[in-house]
Amino acid sequence: MIEANSQEHTVFAPWNEADKEPFVRIENVTKKFGNFVAIDNISLNIFEREFYALLGPSGCGKTTLLRMLAGFEIPTSGRIIIDGEDMSKVPPHKRPVNMMFQSYALFPHMTVEQNIAFGLKQDHLPKAEIADQVERMINLVKLNAFAKRKPEQLSGGQRQRVALARSLAKNPKMLLLDEPLGALDKKLREETQFELMNIQEKLGITFVIVTHDQEEAMTVSSRIAVMDSGTVAQVAPPAEIYEFPNSRKVADFIGDVNIFEGRVADVQADSAQILINASDVPVRTGRSVEAALGETVWVAVRPEKMIVSLNPPKNMTENVLKGEVWDIGYLGKLSVYHVRLQDKRMVTVAMTNRYRETEHTITWEDSVYVSWAPNASVVLMS
């Protein structure tokens, strides 16, 4: 349930506040394994209470970056500063962060309770205090019925909750999560995502989560860092990453997208025109571009922002492509049209099914028009 909030809702965006000190500063960090550069001169700032997602294809260095934060890998060069302290010489067991491992890494010879209590015992807290905190954590992740079980007697989802409780028990200033939901099925995964967000909000801990699932990153995070072979391609809040990707790689990685290569034909204060290569179809954008006339750029348009119609759209001379319906995918609430353009390239359009199947008018091999509004086209310089 979403509580109605009478107070003015302030947007959480510490990265926009000029004088705000980041909680984590990653400064020009490079990590090499032998000659292989796993992390290539990355600089990032993570703020207190952020839910920060590291997103990227397999092998791009997400885990490596996270392990450097936890202290299991030492940067080849560069510095990591957590809460104002340089971490270069601080071993893992002395860092103010805890990690939830991809494989959960539960201690197989201990019960659920003992697993959760382990970190607290290392601080030599009084017994009663440990017991209290363990109980709180068990309640938090709803494992009351399983407290005395060993990890091997638990299902995957239950193990994952033990791992979460264990890593939260010490009340760390920052929690690192390496693909925490990778082993769960879709439904449980979505539930857990919201649970994670709730817990994060309740405890006010900074979360850094690694994932290669872009939907998950969009759902949970305050900001996403899109990584690509050891470098950071873009850091921005989810909506901005989706609506205004800064490169073809990011656009392609986050969601589906149609990308057209073209050249700049006209630049205005609040718009620009680009001619698509080969077909010379004019494309209008909703923002100006910083490019010279004739320069090669790329236009990205999301499938759901396009419309397929049998008749040419009225009063439109730009942003209209002609083609033939090649394939239709019916996905329940959506239909996905694959339209083959006259120059044989394919365009994907997704439209909500507002009408019943029988009322569909567009079908295979129809000649159709694909069109979109100027503010749906995003210009990419690389």
Next chain:
Amino acid sequence: MIKSWSWFNKVSLIVGFAFLYVPIILLVIYSFNESRLVTVWAGFSTKWYGQLFQNEGIMNAAMVTLKVAFLSSTLATIFGTMAGFSMVRFGRFRGRTLFNGMIYAPLVMPEVITGLSLLLMFVAISLDRGLWTITLAHTTFAMCYVAVVIQARLNAFDRSIEEAAMDLGCPPLKTFFVITLPIILPGVLSGWLLSFTLSLDDLVIASFTTGPGATTLPMKIYSMVRFGVTPEINAVSTILIGIIATGVLLASVLHKRRESQRKNDELLASAIP
């Protein structure tokens, strides 16, 4: 599952098992023989066992053997675990393959050579030979077995479990004792059991490295046999067989128990929604 046993299978099974166990069974039967003559059955009796416990020579040898076996298997387990651990955990370094090979080499080295070389070393450093030199010798060769067992165990070990412990504030050395060791304990125990039986068994290396006053049971039996096989020897051998068989059985029962418990646990876990 084999449903029907072919004629060939049956015969080879019987021949194989007979080949392995008929001599041992004969030995056990004759240890209960009334007669002093080993090959003539004269009725059931346990008198040779009684005499055995009166025989100081045999009892001393048994004590020496047990001491050596216990000490050497314990030492071998400690050193072997350390060796196996560093082989797996040191990562790749120049000459790792060579080192690895050197751990395996003593396993295939002829015992005579191992014994001889150890003897030469003990003489060279003028160590008084006796119970301790046998213990050292047994430690060195049993250590290799332990190292191999531990290596196998550690290769299957998820290192992130150790990292999780350190992440939760546990220093590295403590992590080894409270996390790693309990998890690889079955491997360590089976390494110890293996070392123990190897030490009980050994005749050749012990003969090379022994000194005055330290006679192990296999050595004692061997020297007695040279004056003819007596029912007493059968009796002591039967006891040895009993000990070893119990050990092996125990190990496999423990293993079975763990296995079936794991299966139960898995069933239980999958039944939970």
